[in-house]
Amino acid sequence: MFDDRSPIYRQIADRIEADVLTGALRGDEQVMSTNKYAAFHRINPATVAKAFQQLVDDGVLYKKRGIGMFVSPEAPETLRSRRRKTFFTDVVDPMVAQALAIGVPVADLIDRITHQANGEVR
Amino acid sequence: MTTIIEVDRLSLRYNEVTALDDVSFTLTGGKIYGLLGRNGSGKTSLLSVLAGYRKESGGTVRVGGRPVFDNAEVTSQVCLVRGTGDAASSGIKVADVLTFASYLRESWDSTYAAELVEMFSLPLNKNVGALSHGRRSALGIIIGLASRTPLTMFDESYLGLDAPSRYKFYDALLAEAMSQPRTMIISTHLIEEVSALFEEVLILDEGRLVLHDEAETLRAAGSAVTGDAESVDRFVAGLRVLGEKRLGRTKSAMVYGELDEDRRAEARAAGLDLGPLALQDLFVHLTEPTGDRS
Numbered sequence: 077m078f079d080d081r082s083p084i085y086r087q088i089a090d091r092i093e094a095d096v097l098t099g100a101l102r103g104d105e106q107v108m109s110t111n112k113y114a115a116f117h118r119i120n121p122a123t124v125a126k127a128f129q130q131l132v133d134d135g136v137l138y139k140k141r142g143i144g145m146f147v148s149p150e151a152p153e154t155l156r157s158r159r160r161k162t163f164f165t166d167v168v169d170p171m172v173a174q175a176l177a178i179g180v181p182v183a184d185l186i187d188r189i190t191h192q193a194n195g196e197v198r
Numbered sequence: 199m200t201t202i203i204e205v206d207r208l209s210l211r212y213n214e215v216t217a218l219d220d221v222s223f224t225l226t227g228g229k230i231y232g233l234l235g236r237n238g239s240g241k242t243s244l245l246s247v248l249a250g251y252r253k254e255s256g257g258t259v260r261v262g263g264r265p266v267f268d269n270a271e272v273t274s275q276v277c278l279v280r281g282t283g284d285a286a287s288s289g290i291k292v293a294d295v296l297t298f299a300s301y302l303r304e305s306w307d308s309t310y311a312a313e314l315v316e317m318f319s320l321p322l323n324k325n326v327g328a329l330s331h332g333r334r335s336a337l338g339i340i341i342g343l344a345s346r347t348p349l350t351m352f353d354e355s356y357l358g359l360d361a362p363s364r365y366k367f368y369d370a371l372l373a374e375a376m377s378q379p380r381t382m383i384i385s386t387h388l389i390e391e392v393s394a395l396f397e398e399v400l401i402l403d404e405g406r407l408v409l410h411d412e413a414e415t416l417r418a419a420g421s422a423v424t425g426d427a428e429s430v431d432r433f434v435a436g437l438r439v440l441g442e443k444r445l446g447r448t449k450s451a452m453v454y455g456e457l458d459e460d461r462r463a464e465a466r467a468a469g470l471d472l473g474p475l476a477l478q479d480l481f482v483h484l485t486e487p488t489g490d491r492s
Contacts, residue, residue: 080393081474083414111376118368119394120230121376123414 088127096151103149201227201348201381207257210243217243219405232396233385240405241385245351249278278351279342288327303345311344331358351383389478403485420475424450429468440483452483
């Protein structure tokens with residue numbers, strides 16, 4: 077589930093963000109408490125607390141004193157706009173580089189993208 | 199309850215053998231600590247000194263600010279559970295072992311002990327000597343958890359436990375750490391299975407402390423740099439290289455130390471592949487006897 081190859085708090089944050097982006101977690105929905113999350117996934121509670129704190133700092137979650145943590149209503153938009161910023165460097169640039177390396181013409185690439193976006197099956 | 203542990207220049211010698219050599223660290227307490235090391239690295243020696251079972255040959259060891267050896271005030275606050283429990287109790291019934299344990303610790307919680315006995319399906323009327331390896335380990339775990347001592351140490355306590363029982367142990371340990379925060383030290387070499395439970399990690403090798411850091415820091419600290427041998431050599435110059443592998447012109451170097459965004463960009467520009475290094479691999483490379491350490 078979580079591995080030892082990168083900090084676990086980052087993996088937890090990634091997973092909660094993914095749930096927000098797919099709509100599995102909705103705005104104002106309560107998330108599991110730190111202790112429940114730690115027990116469920118067998119992770120040190122301090123590690124989980126660090127992940128949740130980061131999500132609060134990033135505006136993805138907010139705290140209600142004495143009740144728990146909730147998803148910020150604007151979290152999906154916050155995350156989408158953050159991902160938009162890195163989309164071209166993380167996704168498009170490597171794809172173009174690979175296409176050029178194996179001899180796929182840029183025109184074919186553009187063609188494919190246009191068809192995909194229009195929902196046309198080729 | 200938090201119990202600070204201060205170890206300063208600790209050494210432990212058995213006749214000619216040096217088991218611990220110039221070990222220094224401070225644990226602020228209230229956390230789950232992982233003590234990692236290969237067989238014979240000094241884990242049990244270190245835990246024995248912290249529990250007051252052995253007197254240090256040099257240096258100082260303080261638990262809660264006070265020396266440990268021959269100090270009942272401190273040792274009554276400490277519980278060390280060794281592998282499969284102490285062999286001396288083999289002719290005694292399980293129920294009696296638990297009763298004796300309760301006499302030894304004023305913090306003992308007998309209700310909780312009974313819950314754990316049920317959880318691990320331990321037969322109270324059996325002699326300890328007649329128990330399987332795994333059940334003896336479970337008995338030790340129950341004693342460690344139910345003693346609720348401010349400093350509780352489990353020395354390879356999972357030995358002989360089957361996987362479902364080990365997971366019960368981890369679950370109970372975490373539940374305890376959350377409901378009754380205290381200082382717990384777990385020695386192990388089953389790193390992949392338990393490391394997510396640790397907040398801090400200490401690695402011993404040949405009686406020396408080679409590393410002490412937050413587990414999360416260590417998960418980000420190792421990288422495998424792979425690519426053209428010359429470019430790899432140029433990139434890792436000045437870094438702590440834990441090990442190297444070579445296949446033709448391709449080389450892979452395991453380095454220790456977090457690489458910032460500038461360094462990562464530099465690696466990309468040089469056509470090098472940067473991969474993460476799992477905590478387990480970091481441990482293996484840090485404690486390899488013939489490893490390339492620079």
